[in-house]
Amino acid sequence: MSNIKSLQWRYATKKFDETKKVPEEKISMLKTSFNLTPTSYGLQPLKLVIVKDDATKKKLYEHSAKQQQILTASHILIFCIETNIDDNFIEENFKRIKEIRETPDEILNPFREFLLGDFRKRSQEEIENWAVNQVYLAIGNILNVCAAEKIDACPMEGFDAKKYDETLNLTEKGIKSTLVLPIGYRAEDDIFADFEKVRRPLDDVIIDLD
Template sequence: MSSKTIEKLQWRYATKRFDSSKPLSEEKLQILKETFNLTATSYGLQPLKLVVVSNPELKTQLMPLTYNQPQVRDASHVLILCIENNINEDFITDHFKRVEGHRNTPRTILEPFEKALIENFSKKQTSEIRQWMANQLYLTLGALLTVCAVEKIDACPIEGFEPKKYDELLGLNKKGLESVIVLPVGYRDESDFFINLKKVRRGVDELVIEVN
């Protein structure tokens, strides 16, 4: 198959070694920020925040909290994908105020949906809401990895870290946030053993089921 998009997806891999001497440009970083903002989320609520760390000393402090994975120290930036501590009535109301302001949608149209959503979330357990928010976050992760490939930015999604210690160090608790995914981004070091390894996938024929 000949496709520039597929070629770029073939090019990407979970980068294990970053070249610390190659920072991302502000333009590239802004593309990732915009991607995070534009990614689809359920109801459009965006129960997420993106924390961007570029300070070398702070990245070094994060390394032992990430089981000494060097990516967080050497990457140009460390993106930390976070969820809100909870979704309450005020959060949902603020969303509908934005809808009203951006689209000039009459309150008579928005209010029934707003009330239904508030009622729906009021019946959910905190654990259910947290899982729902995490699901939304993984949508943004997929979008970020795809855009990284298109923009020739290297990345390595990391779940192996200590969230509570991250939250404490970065003061995320005070912001009502909880870290879920760590995503170092930058440019690969040519010494990375994984650069030239073939991508291993089950294959389209095995993964895709067509129903005609």
């Protein structure tokens, strides 16, 4: 499908077919797509947690306003932010750059020193808010990939992040849940699949400057 047809095909799936599972090769593709998401400064301050077992889904369902997507989806993708974005985190990024690109220190050091100084001035709240913005980039990227691959998805903010963190032991991993994306294949009786898309007129949202 073309990009536009893919975007017209997708919708926020409310009910998945529990009998249909996303193949592992597709999950592998989504993992790689997540890792290829562009992020500010290229720092990738996020991680993706993937849940597929029913027992864990049932626990998360209780902390997701009991939305049935959590129970019926093939997999639950949980987009998380790193909570320890410090000097070491930044230094590791530049270490990777040097190893992969063999970039000389004299080229890397000005940018490295800028980032270290900039993040040292930020509060923990400011850093986490910055990281959350990167999560939104990632979920947008994954939604587009899902649409292209005809994998249904439903982005969700309506969940108890603290309970998710407790249930999945995310705090001890140094991450916090931010957004949730159940994926799978739409159920035949999901009435939302046939709804017309409701969008503002194109000339109401686009400003062409001469």
